[in-house]
Amino acid sequence: SLPKIVELYLANFADVTATTLTESKQEIATITMADSKKFYKVEPAKDSATFTDSLQVGDGGSKYRQSSITWNISGEYTPEMVDVIDSLSLGRFVIVAKLSDGNYVMFGRLTPMEAETASLESAAEATGFNGITVTFTNSTVESPVPLSEDAIKTVLGTA
Numbered sequence: 001s002l003p004k005i006v007e008l009y010l011a012n013f014a015d016v017t018a019t020t021l022t023e024s025k026q027e028i029a030t031i032t033m034a035d036s037k038k039f040y041k042v043e044p045a046k047d048s049a050t051f052t053d054s055l056q057v058g059d060g061g062s063k064y065r066q067s068s069i070t071w072n073i074s075g076e077y078t079p080e081m082v083d084v085i086d087s088l089s090l091g092r093f094v095i096v097a098k099l100s101d102g103n104y105v106m107f108g109r110l111t112p113m114e115a116e117t118a119s120l121e122s123a124a125e126a127t128g129f130n131g132i133t134v135t136f137t138n139s140t141v142e143s144p145v146p147l148s149e150d151a152i153k154t155v156l157g158t159a
Helices: 080-092 149-156
Strands: 004-014 016-021 028-033 040-042 050-057 063-074 093-099 104-107 113-122 131-140
Touching: 004 063, 028 149, 040 050, 080 113, 080 131, 104 149
Parallel strands: none
Antiparallel strands: 004 040, 004 093, 016 028, 050 063, 063 131, 093 104, 093 113, 113 131
């Protein structure tokens, strides 16, 4: 069973200049960022963030992975939300998900995550959701990769 996503960290794909893997190639050992660039923390609406990573088989037997992350950002639609939805819609990102068990997983290391859907929602009922829903996807050759303690420090800006 996979734990749920509790926090997301986004960096522009071009701002992550390098990553290295551990000897086992099962974990991100280090992350190198361009000068003065950083990951930005996003707090998804409670229990709204999900991810999938699926094997895809193309014509002729070619195989690749397709990753997808969906989450909601709750709140009133303000001028700031316009900037948020535009930035998310048009950007190419490396996304790190912090899971409820305390582990961190990176998506988009080799191929950037890009918005597939970015929509505004408004519900009139008292229990309805108001805010933004976004889905990011990519097609790549590797599954999402867990982060080492050193890589986590870079994501959190404490390295």
